[in-house]
Amino acid sequence: MGDSVVVHLIRHEKTNANLKGKYIGWTDESINAKELYFNVPLCPKLVYGSDLKRCKETAHLYFPGAIYLPEENFRELNFGDFEMKTYEELKRSSIYRQWIDDPQKVPPPNGESYEDFLHRVVRTFQQIISQNADYTFVVHGGVIRVLLSIFGPMEKSFQQILVSHRTIYSLEWPDYSQVKEGKRCKLLSVEPIMAKESL
Template identity: 55%
Template sequence: MVNGVTVHLIRHEKTDANLKRKYIGWTDEPIVEQVEFSPFVQSEFIYGSDLIRCQQTANGYFPEATFIAHKQLRELNFGDFEMKTYEQLQHDPIYRAWIDDPYNVTPPNGEDFEQFKQRVISAFMEIVEAQQNYIFVVHGGVIRVLLSQLASEEKMFQQVMAQHRMVYTLHWDSLEDLKGGARCTSYSEAHITENMRM
């Protein structure tokens, strides 16, 4: 039996929208380059968003594992800001207000931040139900929500970064600690490389 719960969070590989610095939420865009790594941690199952960029990344990183898709693990729905850049939006007063206060301002036709946070946390808690290792291949916003709520150091969403080709690892000594709302007991970040082993 595994001692405690370990969760690895990985952001999907880049899409064309990522390269062009567009807000990409629910747009189902593929990754620009299929990358294959030797699996750096072993797991029978990989959990992630149902959008293709997460599935393609999981297949490249963990070709032998089964990918289990969850719509609840999607990125924030950016509404009218979807697939637009900062340069296109910078003079929009609603956009400016949203950038300054994403907790209380919602993108037009988009998703309220509290709803986004609650669906992500709820899905995470439903999936993590045993003392074992878990791997999630998800979106930058999803990782930022989880780290702001669960990482050992308390930070606000806006203070947390989630980069491509990084693995964010959280560990709890027991499932009860995690389910009880405790922050993780240890946390680490590492670059993902072809020769990486964990």
Template identity: 50%
Template sequence: MGNAVTIHLIRHGKTQANIERKYIGHTDEPLVNVEAVNMPLDAKIVYGSDLLRCKQTANLYFPNANYVANSNLRELDFGHFEMKTYEDLKNDAEYRAWVTDPENVTPPDGESFQHFKKRVFTALTDIICEQGNYTFIIHGGVIRVWLAAFLHKPFQDVTAKHDTIYTCSWKEFFSWKEGTQCTSISEVPITVKESL
């Protein structure tokens, strides 16, 4: 695999806001229910967001790796929708417009989808500048944006689960650089270690 590019995408562990199904973007919340896991992947360097939930997940999953934090890998800034649930927002006309068309409607005082997409792709292309294996611990929205591009699918058709490694590969670096659809993709679950 001399000139190949392989990217492993892992969503951070759950926070209280995730459990309560709140929109959590730039709020810096820690993980809850931290458990040792069976990690079927090894990495010496892990890239990710500068927020606590990604750093803690990286430390849990890859305790011996060097973590490289990048604020451009943060989740979307949800503005007025931050830390609110669907139930809190369902009668808000601006929220309904955003949910219907998140690529063209911006949350009040939040970040536009186009700005979000540009910043996370800038970070990605700054990091991946040669062939090799790259591991990221990031947010669900970042994974969805990247997978949509890697698979040439609409953003709305892509999901990003917790406790899953999404691996995308290209046989040649130039194929990655040109934005060609990845040649293979896999999803591998991350399981909790059984106690003895």
């Protein structure tokens, strides 16, 4: 700590759309788990994340004493015409099937291309990592998958990476300049976040 860069990536708590299996991108929906107490093994003073409610609310639940710094560029992919729809509703669409097979080349209709999504996330992430320190982010599943595909210790595609709720993905580099250069981290650890009902 202090002589390296450690980045903690946390996915927001579930919303109704998540529970129903809907694609939720830029829709600003609140989280469900507002009455739970969380035992999070981190105590950051600053938390970075998306400007959407589900990330802000999760950060306030997990880190009530921290300052939250919202950033529009950390939003989930804009799903366009697929927004707030389920697989069952979309499975007969040929363009949806093309997107599922190759999301890096086929954008959602009226949505965002994978390249645009990747560039805005990685560019903003690299701007924030400005010195050797610990950084905590509360963001969306797609954002974490992008960052793990680019900076994870092993080469994996976006499609190969699964990201869970209530989990901390911690990446470590020897020096912040390696993040700026787009180098993969030296270490990745995964730790669950435990929850219990409020007393």
